[in-house]
Amino acid sequence: MSDSLKASSTSSAIAASAIDSVAVVKSRLEASQYICSDEVATAVFLAYHLKKPVLIEGPPGVGKTELAKTAAQMFSLPLIRLQCYEGLDESKALYEWKYGKQLLYTQVLKQTVDEVLQGARGFAESVQRLHEFGDIFFSEEFLEPRPLLKALREKNGCVLLIDEVDKADPEFESLLLEVLSDYQVSIPEIGTVKATHEPPLVFLTSNNTREISDALKRRCLHLYIPFPDVELEQRIIAARVPDVAPELRRQLVRFIHSLRERDVKKAPSISETIDWARTLLLLHADSLDPDTVKSTLNVILKFQEDIESVQRDVPMLAQQARDA
Amino acid sequence: MDRLLASFIRALRNAQVRVSTAETLDAMRAVELVGYSDRATLKNTLGLVLPKTRDDKAAFDACFERFFVLKDAANVGVDRSIPAEDPPSLEQSHDPQAEAEEDGSEQRERGEGRGDSQGDGAGGGATSGGGGSERASAQAQDGESDGAAEPQSSLGKLLMYGDRMAIGIAIAAAGRAIGVHNIEVFTQKSVYTRKVMNEMGLLELTEELERLHRSAAVPERRLDLELTRRRDWLRDRVRDYVEHQYLLHADVTGKRVREELLRTVRLANADARSLRQMQEMVTRMAKRLASLYSRRRRISKRGHLHIPQTLRRNAGYDGAIFKLRWRSTRVDRPKVFVICDVSGSVAEYARFMLMLLYSLDEVLPKVRSFAFSSELTEVSDYFSAHSVDDAIARILLIHGGGSTDYGRAFMDFDEICAGTLDRRSTVIILGDARNNYGVTRSEVLKSIYDRCKRLIWLNPESRASWDLGDSEMQLYAGFSHQVEECGTLAQLERVVGRLLRGA
Numbered sequence: 001m002s003d004s005l006k007a008s009s010t011s012s013a014i015a016a017s018a019i020d021s022v023a024v025v026k027s028r029l030e031a032s033q034y035i036c037s038d039e040v041a042t043a044v045f046l047a048y049h050l051k052k053p054v055l056i057e058g059p060p061g062v063g064k065t066e067l068a069k070t071a072a073q074m075f076s077l078p079l080i081r082l083q084c085y086e087g088l089d090e091s092k093a094l095y096e097w098k099y100g101k102q103l104l105y106t107q108v109l110k111q112t113v114d115e116v117l118q119g120a121r122g123f124a125e126s127v128q129r130l131h132e133f134g135d136i137f138f139s140e141e142f143l144e145p146r147p148l149l150k151a152l153r154e155k156n157g158c159v160l161l162i163d164e165v166d167k168a169d170p171e172f173e174s175l176l177l178e179v180l181s182d183y184q185v186s187i188p189e190i191g192t193v194k195a196t197h198e199p200p201l202v203f204l205t206s207n208n209t210r211e212i213s214d215a216l217k218r219r220c221l222h223l224y225i226p227f228p229d230v231e232l233e234q235r236i237i238a239a240r241v242p243d244v245a246p247e248l249r250r251q252l253v254r255f256i257h258s259l260r261e262r263d264v265k266k267a268p269s270i271s272e273t274i275d276w277a278r279t280l281l282l283l284h285a286d287s288l289d290p291d292t293v294k295s296t297l298n299v300i301l302k303f304q305e306d307i308e309s310v311q312r313d314v315p316m317l318a319q320q321a322r323d324a
Numbered sequence: 325m326d327r328l329l330a331s332f333i334r335a336l337r338n339a340q341v342r343v344s345t346a347e348t349l350d351a352m353r354a355v356e357l358v359g360y361s362d363r364a365t366l367k368n369t370l371g372l373v374l375p376k377t378r379d380d381k382a383a384f385d386a387c388f389e390r391f392f393v394l395k396d397a398a399n400v401g402v403d404r405s406i407p408a409e410d411p412p413s414l415e416q417s418h419d420p421q422a423e424a425e426e427d428g429s430e431q432r433e434r435g436e437g438r439g440d441s442q443g444d445g446a447g448g449g450a451t452s453g454g455g456g457s458e459r460a461s462a463q464a465q466d467g468e469s470d471g472a473a474e475p476q477s478s479l480g481k482l483l484m485y486g487d488r489m490a491i492g493i494a495i496a497a498a499g500r501a502i503g504v505h506n507i508e509v510f511t512q513k514s515v516y517t518r519k520v521m522n523e524m525g526l527l528e529l530t531e532e533l534e535r536l537h538r539s540a541a542v543p544e545r546r547l548d549l550e551l552t553r554r555r556d557w558l559r560d561r562v563r564d565y566v567e568h569q570y571l572l573h574a575d576v577t578g579k580r581v582r583e584e585l586l587r588t589v590r591l592a593n594a595d596a597r598s599l600r601q602m603q604e605m606v607t608r609m610a611k612r613l614a615s616l617y618s619r620r621r622r623i624s625k626r627g628h629l630h631i632p633q634t635l636r637r638n639a640g641y642d643g644a645i646f647k648l649r650w651r652s653t654r655v656d657r658p659k660v661f662v663i664c665d666v667s668g669s670v671a672e673y674a675r676f677m678l679m680l681l682y683s684l685d686e687v688l689p690k691v692r693s694f695a696f697s698s699e700l701t702e703v704s705d706y707f708s709a710h711s712v713d714d715a716i717a718r719i720l721l722i723h724g725g726g727s728t729d730y731g732r733a734f735m736d737f738d739e740i741c742a743g744t745l746d747r748r749s750t751v752i753i754l755g756d757a758r759n760n761y762g763v764t765r766s767e768v769l770k771s772i773y774d775r776c777k778r779l780i781w782l783n784p785e786s787r788a789s790w791d792l793g794d795s796e797m798q799l800y801a802g803f804s805h806q807v808e809e810c811g812t813l814a815q816l817e818r819v820v821g822r823l824l825r826g827a
Contacts, residue, residue: 022358022365022368038364038365038368039368039371039372042358042365042368042369042372043372045357045358046354046357046358046369046372046373049357050350050353050354050357052350054372057378214342214376217376217377218344218346218347218376219346220376221372221373222372222375222376222377222381223372224378224381
């Protein structure tokens with residue numbers, strides 16, 4: 001098994017032999033303070049070896065973007081990020097011509113052009129002479145690479161994060177297809193640019209505001225990151241906010257979990273748990289007492305109506321969290 | 325190609341998870357990478373490569389659990405039927421899980437070998453049965469005073485002396501020999517159970533049982549009872565096995581066959597049991613049509629450069645072009661008026677028609693519906709107040725029944741909608757045009773026909789019976805842009821699809 005694999009991925013920043021099992025990936029992610037389930041580690045492992053992009057879905061704040069960042073850190077590769085939004089098009093994602101430079105150069109070169117055309121008789125001949133110079137203005141010199149193109153041209157490979165791809169228009173997905181399946185883009189004036197060295201490790205994240213097209217999904221590994229279970233979340237807090245006492249950590253994670261079971265508009269996610277742990281640490285709380293919880297509720301709940309509905313039950317929930 | 329993986333993917337497709345060929349290849353590469361050795365890793369790996377939505381993932385999980393438990397047991401069993409000459413090994417209880425966690429490559433070999441070694445059906449079973457008989461004779465010598473009788477048939481031997489695993493393999497082998505994976509509908513389960521039993525040598529066993537039954541000797545009678553008990557136990561096992569195979573291979577094949585059937589069955593003939601399934605189909609149909617059509621709309625949002633307007637707009641910038649104007653095509657959403665005959669004979673068709681139209685509210689936001697049997701009423705409000713199912717039920721209850729009067733219905737419609745009907749409206753009339761020999765009022769229909777963009781008449785009856793009896797179809801057809809037969813879901817889909825395209 002490993003022989004063929006090693007051969008296929010030699011010129012990486014890290015030798016392939018270093019990443020030879022899921023467990024290795026997991027422990028390396030953990031070393032970078034990213035605590036995750038086996039499934040997540042498997043996704044990174046497969047993405048690295050199969051050279052396939054990973055589409056990460058899940059509720060906001062479970063560490064989708066963070067995974068890409070951590071992976072970049074773990075492979076010590078640069079991270080190139082493309083934030084998607086409505087109206088994003090190829091001139092912002094792929095490449096753009098440097099119009100300003102083109103204009104400036106035409107002005108500056110006017111003289112030269114005159115020299116070139118000197119002695120040319122008639123229109124046809126002038127055009128003929130101009131043609132001899134080729135498409136100077138549409139060459140690499142005047143090409144402004146945007147994230148996707150930049151990622152392809154990165155010498156030692158990189159991690160490309162296409163964030164919130166569901167926010168972009170459906171047309172943009174079609175644009176991604178060529179990049180994701182063949183690691184190449186076609187620029188009409190120049191030709192096809194291929195990832196010559198090491199193809200980038202691509203992560204796409206989606207919050208599921210709309211369904212991603214089948215064509216895109218087919219080209220990706222599909223990873224769904226749910227809210228973590230109590231144990232995993234405790235380990236995450238332990239890694240991210242190491243100063244929190246174990247007892248408080250246990251209580252606050254339980255409290256968050258009971259909140260997620262309630263019918264709230266936006267359930268608190270891991271990032272909120274971490275923020276809350278930091279807040280409680282600042283307030284020198286050593287256990288969850290109802291008053292502290294009430295005053296810090298706005299850290300974990302982001303809607304006024306959620307806060308109001310939860311506020312009444314705080315003593316009960318805090319008690320449960322302490323007893324559990 | 326990896327047979328185990330291939331058959332898993334087939335089972336997955338059966339569970340309605342869409343797996344493309346490209347994904348199959350990815351899965352193979354991924355499995356090559358991680359191997360079969362660790363079940364959890366395998367599940368994670370395949371779970372990343374194959375299912376692409378959360379629903380699919382749930383289906384995948386269920387399928388994986390069912391599939392790999394079964395196969396593990398079968399794999400382990402094959403191995404053990406080989407050293408069957410060594411009787412003590414049969415006695416040891418093997419932990420299937422422990423064996424399953426052995427080196428992945430070995431497992432794979434086994435997976436490939438499995439087809440061959442089990443191909444010769446009862447062979448595996450017979451071997452272990454034979455192995456058992458040696459032990460049995462030893463036992464018989466011990467308990468000579470008991471006078472235990474020896475079963476003669478191979479199945480009898482297997483039942484008496486084979487362990488669970490050996491029997492399991494024999495069942496699987498027999499199942500494969502008769503092609504149990506071809507099972508399609510659940511009513512075939514008992515047939516396949518019997519076939520598997522026969523393949524395993526039931527006939528021989530039955531003969532033996534009869535012989536034993538007639539015999540007077542005590543040991544033989546005792547063997548008879550024991551064998552009968554074990555045969556019944558075996559039958560349960562086989563039934564379970566067939567059930568499993570049915571769930572893995574057939575469930576959806578059967579469903580697909582049924583759906584294909586339902587698409588072309590006349591709606592009025594659909595029985596109550598199929599109704600739910602047909603409603604599901606209508607919802608799916610609507611979803612597909614909606615996504616098809618909304619994509620078209622998006623395309624027409626773009627357009628060519630509108631040069632005059634662009635120049636005019638940029639006049640302020642001294643002719644340097646900063647802002648572009650596009651020539652865009654205006655997309656009209658069709659204004660749809662549906663007139664449904666809800667008298668007894670057509671009511672069922674009206675149900676599906678309305679269901680489909682109102683499931684399309686994403687692309688058809690302006691549907692106004694009218695129901696009539698003797699007089700016509702607008703029923704659009706029902707749909708805003710209630711769920712689609714509910715609204716339809718109410719409409720049929722309140723307005724249904726009564727004898728149809730098309731003439732009156734046209735007059736009423738003309739009165740209600742006189743002002744709103746224009747060149748952008750599409751009028752759909754669903755009815756059998758059976759006017760009970762009443763006044764046809766075709767001139768009213770003509771005036772509606774003249775004012776609207778399209779008038780589509782959908783007749784649920786088959787074309788052959790259109791102009792028989794009190795049907796006025798031929799007359800009305802003259803004042804319709806399009807007349808369609810619309811008796812089945814397939815026809816309904818075609819008509820609505822064309823409506824969306826032409827809009």
